Amino acid sequence: MQQIDMKYGDEHINISLEGAKEVRYLTENPMKEITDTAAEFKKAVEDGVIDSKPLKDLISADDEVTIIISDMTRFWMRQDVICELLVKYLNEVNKVPFENMVVVVALGTHRGSTNEELEKLASSFVYSKVKVLDHDCDADDLVYLGTTSFGTEVRVNKYCSGRKVICIGGTVHHIMAGYGGGRKSILPGVSSRLTIKQNHERALDPEKAMTDIKVGSGKLALNPIHEDMDEAAAMVNPVFGINIVVNTASKLSGLFCGNFEKAWKESCIYQQKCYGLPIEEEADVVIASCGGFPKDINLYQSTKSLFNATRAVKKGGTLILLAECREGGGAKDFFDWSKPLKEGRLDEALRKDFTIGGYIFYAACESIRKANVLLLSKIDPEEVKAMEIKAFDKIENLLKNVDFKDKRVYVMPYGGSVMPQMKEDYEKFCNI
Secondary structure, three states: OOEEEEEEOOEEEEEEOOOOOEEEEOOOOOOOOOOOHHHHHHHHHOOOOEOOOOHHHOOOOOOOEEEEEOOHHHHHHOHHHHHHHHHHHHHHOOOOOHHHEEEEEOOOOOOOOOHHHHHHHHOHHHHHHOEEEEOOOOOOOOEEEEEOOOOOEEEEOHHHOOOEEEEEEEOOEEOOOEEOOHHHHOOOOOEOHHHHHHHHHHHEOOOOOOEOOOOOOOOOOOOHHHHHHHHHHHHHOOOEEEEEEEOOOOOEEEEEEEOHHHHHHHHHHHHHHHHEEEEOOOEEEEEEEOOOOOOOOOHHHHHHHHHHHHOOEEEEEEEEEEOOOOOOOOOOOHHHHHHHHHOOOHHHHHHHOOOHHHHHHHHHHHHHOOOEEEEEOOOOHHHHHOOOEEEEOOHHHHHOOOOOOOOEEEEEOOOOOOEEEEHHHHHHHHOO
């Protein structure tokens, strides 16, 4: 009898696949693991820079520097280690005083950080030496930089204007922008709520009640969200980009530094070759874990695993998603969209009052239509009923609804990381 072990919150869940015809694990391709992070960092910002001068030649001792990092939902990339190395480098090599540096957490529209989280995100060393603060998308002192060709009015955090900006980001596949990291540190990271709304509402098809087919994971060419983000980031014009790719154990695998756009694109290619997984056919049953806490901190973040897993399951098949969701929906308005969904006017309501949480809810509903989705979670089953998700708080009860006999089963231990792709799509996505 085959047993599988899957992460769930801080726990591990065991599932028996008795009677399954075939079981295949969908995991990342073999990835190197960097053991000496300090040495790799020094190499990446000096001799190994991508289409850029070394970092030591880009910033002077009297420059004011803003370092943009991600929030707790992306702490899996362990940016704190890189942030500490960067701050020490700027101080020791570039001779920038600590008081001339500011670290801004790119919250976008996410919830604010606690003081303990700010220290964790930037590292205790940085927190003790440098001002570390959250971006506020509703602040009164955001700076207007211009309007993109798409019509997005770009307003950003005041510390991202008139200063040398360095962005630290984690590169992953992204349901809307094609890939995370890079220009996402600017938009949505440090932009106004209106700027974010104007950009993200382009996820919807301009004519049909559906997501625009040009938008999606791995898609950059002609993707209006990505191209709009690119234009906004160019207005900030970061002097340097640091792009992190980690393996599923959150160990550093790749560090791509230098020219803000080109170094990020190199990281995207590496990410795709590592985490883009070609498959020949879809499975009857897919079992996906987000990879435990904090990746399954809420349903908003856990949809990354939902989106990837539905790519691997047959239409009408069964998807088992393990997502603890100790913070519920995550986005403040996430479950508010259940009402227009029940009333059959979700598309109309989202176009009228677009929010990020609303779109992720919308996209999740699109994905769920493909399969029978069973969710192991702390979320109240009634909260997800309208989405046509059946939720359970005990794996034993969930498995009463699944028959593995003679079924092809795919197991995704880190559903938010690995993106299954039909073979024809894999090669296309590798050519960025």
